[in-house]
Amino acid sequence: MISPGSRRSAYQYVPPDDGTLYFDEKHVDGSEYKGPLTTTASVVRGVTAFAAVAGKLNIPGDKMLGLAKFFLSIGVPGSTKDLFNQIDALSCLESNRQVEVTTVFGSAAPPLTVNLVQASSYDKNTPVLENQELQFDTENNIHYLDILPLKIDVGKYTLEFEISLHDPENLNIYATGGRANALAFLTGTIKVDKAQIGVFDSDAESAATMQKLDLSQDNRISLAANHLQMMRLTFQLVTPLGHNFKPHQVFLKLRHESKVEHIFALESSARQFKIILDFLGLVEKFYYLSGRYEIELAIGDAAMENSFLRVLGYVDLDLPEPPEKASRPPPQPVDPYSRFGPKPEISHIFRSPEKRPPEELSFAFLALTLVPLVGFLIGLLRLGVNFKGFPSSSVPALFSILFHAGIAAVLLLYGLFWLKLDLFTTLKALGLLGVFLIFVGHRTLSHLASTSAKLKTN
Amino acid sequence: MAKLALLLLFALPLLLSLTSLLPLPCNAFSVDRPTDRRLLVLVDDLAIRSSHSRFFSSLQARGYDLDLRHADDPGLALRRYGQYLYDGLILFSPSVQRFGGSLDLAAVLDFVDAGHDLILAADSSTSDLIREIATECGVDFDEASGLDPAAMVIDHTSYAVSETEGDHTLIASDDFIKSDVILGDKKIEAPVLFRGIGHSLNTANSLVLKVLPASPAAYSANPLMKLSSPPSLTGSAISLVSIVQARNNARILITGSLDMFSNRFLKSGVQKAGRSIKHKKSGNEQFVTEISKWVFHERGHLKAVNVRHHKVGETNEPSMYRINDDLEYSVEIYEWSGSSWEPYVADDVQVQFYMMSPYVLKTLATDHKGLYSTSFKVPDVYGVFQFKVEHQKLGYTSLSLSKQIPVRPFRHNEYERFITTAFPYYGASFSTMVAFFIFSIVYLYNK
Numbered sequence: 001m002i003s004p005g006s007r008r009s010a011y012q013y014v015p016p017d018d019g020t021l022y023f024d025e026k027h028v029d030g031s032e033y034k035g036p037l038t039t040t041a042s043v044v045r046g047v048t049a050f051a052a053v054a055g056k057l058n059i060p061g062d063k064m065l066g067l068a069k070f071f072l073s074i075g076v077p078g079s080t081k082d083l084f085n086q087i088d089a090l091s092c093l094e095s096n097r098q099v100e101v102t103t104v105f106g107s108a109a110p111p112l113t114v115n116l117v118q119a120s121s122y123d124k125n126t127p128v129l130e131n132q133e134l135q136f137d138t139e140n141n142i143h144y145l146d147i148l149p150l151k152i153d154v155g156k157y158t159l160e161f162e163i164s165l166h167d168p169e170n171l172n173i174y175a176t177g178g179r180a181n182a183l184a185f186l187t188g189t190i191k192v193d194k195a196q197i198g199v200f201d202s203d204a205e206s207a208a209t210m211q212k213l214d215l216s217q218d219n220r221i222s223l224a225a226n227h228l229q230m231m232r233l234t235f236q237l238v239t240p241l242g243h244n245f246k247p248h249q250v251f252l253k254l255r256h257e258s259k260v261e262h263i264f265a266l267e268s269s270a271r272q273f274k275i276i277l278d279f280l281g282l283v284e285k286f287y288y289l290s291g292r293y294e295i296e297l298a299i300g301d302a303a304m305e306n307s308f309l310r311v312l313g314y315v316d317l318d319l320p321e322p323p324e325k326a327s328r329p330p331p332q333p334v335d336p337y338s339r340f341g342p343k344p345e346i347s348h349i350f351r352s353p354e355k356r357p358p359e360e361l362s363f364a365f366l367a368l369t370l371v372p373l374v375g376f377l378i379g380l381l382r383l384g385v386n387f388k389g390f391p392s393s394s395v396p397a398l399f400s401i402l403f404h405a406g407i408a409a410v411l412l413l414y415g416l417f418w419l420k421l422d423l424f425t426t427l428k429a430l431g432l433l434g435v436f437l438i439f440v441g442h443r444t445l446s447h448l449a450s451t452s453a454k455l456k457t458n
Numbered sequence: 459m460a461k462l463a464l465l466l467l468f469a470l471p472l473l474l475s476l477t478s479l480l481p482l483p484c485n486a487f488s489v490d491r492p493t494d495r496r497l498l499v500l501v502d503d504l505a506i507r508s509s510h511s512r513f514f515s516s517l518q519a520r521g522y523d524l525d526l527r528h529a530d531d532p533g534l535a536l537r538r539y540g541q542y543l544y545d546g547l548i549l550f551s552p553s554v555q556r557f558g559g560s561l562d563l564a565a566v567l568d569f570v571d572a573g574h575d576l577i578l579a580a581d582s583s584t585s586d587l588i589r590e591i592a593t594e595c596g597v598d599f600d601e602a603s604g605l606d607p608a609a610m611v612i613d614h615t616s617y618a619v620s621e622t623e624g625d626h627t628l629i630a631s632d633d634f635i636k637s638d639v640i641l642g643d644k645k646i647e648a649p650v651l652f653r654g655i656g657h658s659l660n661t662a663n664s665l666v667l668k669v670l671p672a673s674p675a676a677y678s679a680n681p682l683m684k685l686s687s688p689p690s691l692t693g694s695a696i697s698l699v700s701i702v703q704a705r706n707n708a709r710i711l712i713t714g715s716l717d718m719f720s721n722r723f724l725k726s727g728v729q730k731a732g733r734s735i736k737h738k739k740s741g742n743e744q745f746v747t748e749i750s751k752w753v754f755h756e757r758g759h760l761k762a763v764n765v766r767h768h769k770v771g772e773t774n775e776p777s778m779y780r781i782n783d784d785l786e787y788s789v790e791i792y793e794w795s796g797s798s799w800e801p802y803v804a805d806d807v808q809v810q811f812y813m814m815s816p817y818v819l820k821t822l823a824t825d826h827k828g829l830y831s832t833s834f835k836v837p838d839v840y841g842v843f844q845f846k847v848e849h850q851k852l853g854y855t856s857l858s859l860s861k862q863i864p865v866r867p868f869r870h871n872e873y874e875r876f877i878t879t880a881f882p883y884y885g886a887s888f889s890t891m892v893a894f895f896i897f898s899i900v901y902l903y904n905k
Contacts, residue, residue: 185624249614249677251688261695263688298675300614302625307614309675331661333695336635339664340852342806346819348837350782356879365882373889380900388905404899411891418884448902 188240190247190304194272195235197295197312199225202278210234213312221313227320231277233266233312237299244271247301254286254315255294259332262286279317287329288322389448396447403444406437492707492794494545494575494754497522498536500529502551506716510550513719516747522546522754534559536569546575546754549591552716553583563590570595573706575753579716581654582610595702596663597712600656600678600691609689611656611696611714613676618651618740619729625681628653630730631698632741635669639758639853640701642748648737649730650745651723654715656696665702667852669711669749672696701753707855709753719746751796758854759794760802765859767845770833778864780872781838787845788831789822789859801828810846811837812860840867 195213210232211221225231233252237245250266252275262285266273279286293315300307391397410433417426497517501507507514507526518524525544527534529551536542547569556562570576580588580599589599600609610627618630630649634641650670656678659666671694678691699718702710717723719742728740751757768775770784779785787809792799807830811818817837822830836843842864849857 187624248679248681248685249612249675251677251692253693261693263692265685265688296674298677300612300626300675302614302681304614307675309615309673333659333661334664336667336852340850342808342821343819345808345821346810346816348811348817348835348839350835350838356877359878362878362881366885369882369885370889373893376893377896380896385900385904387899387903389903400902404895407895407898411895414891415888444902 185303187303187305189306190245190299190301191238191240192299193236193238195233197221197223197231197233199223199229199231199315202228202230202280218310220311223313223315224318225279225315226318227279227283229279231279231315232274233297234272234274236272244268245301245304247299247304247307249298249300249307251296251298253294253296253298255296256286256289257291258289258329260287260289260329279319283319284326286317286319288319288326289329290317290319292316389451391447391451396444399440399443399447403437403440406433406440409433410437492755492759493796495521495523496544497524497546497548497754498534498544499524499526499548500534500551500554500557501526502529502554504528506550509721510716510719512721512724512743513746513750516743517750520751520756528558529554530556530558532558534561536561536565542569542572542574544569544574546577548577548579549588550579550716550719552580552588553585555585555587557587563587563594566591567594570704570708570710571706573704573708575709575755577711577750577753578713579719580657580712580714581716584655584714592657592712593660595710595712596660596666597657597697597700597702598660599714600658600696609655609678609680611652611654611672611676611678611698612681613673615675615731616649616673617731618649619731627681629672629676629698630728630740631670631672632730633671633673634745635667635852637853639851640669640749640752641745642751642757644744646741646744646748648739648741648744649728650741651718651726651728652698652713652715653717653723654698654713656691656698657700657712657714658691658695659697659700663702665704667701667703668697668699669701670697670699670745672698699749701749703853703855705856707755707759709755711749711753718742752853755794756796757794760791760849760855760857761794761799762789762791762847762857762859764788764790765845765847765861767861767863778866779836779843780866780868781836781840783836784833785836786831786833787822788829789847790828791830791849791857792828793854801826804849804851806851807847807849810844810848812844812846813839813841816846817843836865840865 196210197213198210200209211223213221213235223231237247239245246268250268250273252264252266254262254264254277262282264275264277266275268274295312295315296309297312298309300309391400410430413421413426413429413433417423421429499514504526514524514526529549534557536544536547547566549566557565566576576595578588578592578595580592584599592599611629612626613629614626616630617626618628620628629652631652632646632649634646634650652670656672656676659668674693676693676696677689678696679685679689698715699711699713702708702712704710723740724743724746726740727736727738729736766775766789767785767787769779770786789807789809791802791807793802794800803824803826805821805824807822807824809820809822809832810816811834817839818834820832820834822832824830842862845859845861845863847857847859
């Protein structure tokens with residue numbers, strides 16, 4: 001449309017949906033990129049200045065509206081510089097008298113009529129209302145239409161407004177937005193009616209016994225079924241005006257104990273919502289998981305004021321055992337709190353010491369082992385032992401004493417080995433004692449042998 | 459020769475001054491000060507600078523250097539000469555098909571693998587590139603919205619009441635993760651506004667967490683189209699905001715709503731459907747501020763120092779323990795508060811005495827000044843053990859300490875010496891010895 005100068009080339013961008021319009025700088029050097037707000041503001045300022053000089057500049061009204069919408073859609077920008085740009089440009093537009101139903105700066109609009117040209121249901125495109133003139137509330141400066149007597153049902157509607165000015169002179173000063181579209185929701189409470197649920201054998205649907213459900217109250221049902229049976233859920237949704245209502249979200253959710261979920265979207269037939277779950281066909285989808293399934297029903301729509309998600313109850317499913325090649329259920333997310341909690345403490349179980357007899361028993365047997373020694377000593381006394389064979393001369397007697405002292409020393413060494421000595425010290429000491437013992441033993445024994453030989457020869 | 463030396467003398471100061479002029483490598487992300495400093499913000503529309511200015515200025519006020527660039531700026535680079543130029547990356551560019559410069563998917567993932575942080579915000583125009591980055595982080599944005607670009611999270615039970623919008627895609631959610639370290643000590647009273655696409659978490663990924671899950675009644679679909687088949691994402695499986703705490707302490711925040719950070723959502727009031735309380739201000743500002751503190755390591759960063767162990771009654775660390783020894787183990791743990799290291803207080807720090815599997819697992823007692831200690835008996839199994847502290851707590855960086863220590867069995871002379879049960883044997887052998895001594899005398903000298 002307008003090029004702001006020879007040095008910079010600009011392009012315009014008009015998103016087709018909301019009619020905003022702004023200028024953006026093309027990437028020329030990238031060093032000083034100011035963003036669309038600054039650029040657009042400078043364009044507007046330039047054009048206003050040009051219009052002030054040239055007297056009159058005929059710019060189409062929708063372009064002006066687009067610019068105004070762009071500035072207003074930003075809201076309050078972050079930097080003060082941007083805010084200045086925004087307000088400056090808007091005041092340029094304002095002083096050039098570009099006006100919506102309220103002007104961009106909110107100065108009072110001239111007398112005008114707002115017509116609701118058409119209100120049509122979003123889905124069907126059939127007009128519900130046509131050419132209604134909106135009332136004007138002078139106190140609040142609001143154009144409104146009282147819809148209560150018009151008997152419009154809840155739902156989603158596209159509204160088309162047309163603005164016409166009363167005073168033909170104003171046409172040159174104000175630019176109107178032409179036809180404006182708006183999406184409106186008329187909300188209301190939807191009644192859930194005739195809800196029934198039941199389980200029946202697959203060959204006897206007509207003979208099914210259905211349980212009545214009251215969805216306004218929180219009562220739980222419990223059902224049981226096997227894979228040869230079916231489950232049926234039906235209900236009606238009625239608007240306040242008695243029409244059937246088809247919400248956006250009608251889901252039936254079956255959740256197994258292991259958190260595996262299955263969701264079914266309910267189709268609406270002529271009058272009612274109905275779903276029949278044939279468990280035989282669903283066995284594979286259910287991963288052959290038997291057990292308790294929670295039944296949840298979620299009904300919601302933008303136009304429905306009482307959207308809800310409700311647990312209806314439970315169904316205990318008895319499904320066949322999975323074949324070997326059956327797919328495993330997908331892993332379920334772990335609860336983050338349990339994942340991070342402290343682990344249970346582990347304390348080592350020590351080996352228990354071996355079982356021992358009571359100490360008294362050991363001491364009793366110790367005493368018992370000493371009995372033979374005592375018997376031996378008593379026996380010796382009874383036999384009347386004497387030491388008449390002890391050498392009488394001094395030298396052999398000395399050797400005899402040394403010999404027996406040596407034997408006593410070896411035995412003592414043995415005792416010390418048991419108490420504290422290690423093998424090396426013991427062997428060393430034993431070696432010395434042994435040499436000594438051989439020497440004195442030989443002398444003693446040879447002396448004894450010679451005296452006994454003398455006795456024999458005598 | 460002398461001339462050359464003179465020349466060198468002359469040139470040396472020049473060289474030194476030249477090297478000092480070269481750009482210094484990024485020095486912010488250090489072990490001692492884990493908070494990030496330099497952030498690269500990529501946007502696909504520079505209007506975001508003003509529409510999201512509150513978030514950016516709150517970051518700047520906390521001392522971050524923001525480098526805001528267009529996502530296809532040809533000069534983009536995360537690293538130069540092997541050094542990372544930034545500590546964190548904020549991707550506010552959902553619709554970008556290709557990054558400019560040397561930045562691509564692999565570069566972003568390398569950046570995260572190097573322990574740097576990432577904030578990724580998407581919206582309904584999310585490109586495949588952004589999706590792939592999210593997928594690599596363990597988050598799958600709703601696939602349906604790829605085919606059908608208008609798929610959004612819809613919730614007919616917990617939407618934000620609004621005068622202008624009625625399709626219930628503006629969600630008010632207050633089901634936050636219960637973690638003071640992620641969302642701050644102060645409870646977020648007002649619900650957080652969200653409008654965007656949902657994502658699900660990869661169940662095989664144990665590092666990714668939902669911070670803000672959708673309510674059980676939510677679903678992801680195009681609000682303008684009739685639903686013929688059930689949507690792929692429903693209920694609490696939808697995550698609105700997720701975080702990843704990687705093993706290398708990199709932190710990632712992923713959300714399907716870029717608007718969450720916008721000034722408009724930060725400032726607007728909120729009333730959740732079905733509730734009478736109308737909050738003057740949505741929880742967004744507190745939420746994004748607190749969670750960005752977490753992402754950029756102003757909170758929840760732990761360090762462990764002074765790991766000590768010794769026998770009870772001693773102070774020196776032995777090179778080896780014997781089975782059945784009584785030992786004491788202690789470690790000091792501190793938490794980064796954004797400016798200093800504060801003592802970390804928790805009651806679930808545990809130590810394991812580990813060889814192939816834990817033999818002992820004990821919770822450490824704390825003195826509330828950072829010192830954690832316990833004592834236990836070395837098990838009666840010998841081998842090479844490890845003291846292991848594997849502390850993983852929601853929102854905190856994970857601590858993983860291990861110290862190897864061998865455990866030996868009793869030496870031959872360390873067993874019990876005099877066993878009562880053996881007294882009869884002792885008695886038998888000593889009485890024999892005494893008898894032998896007496897017998898030898900009697901035998902030799904009796905006549």
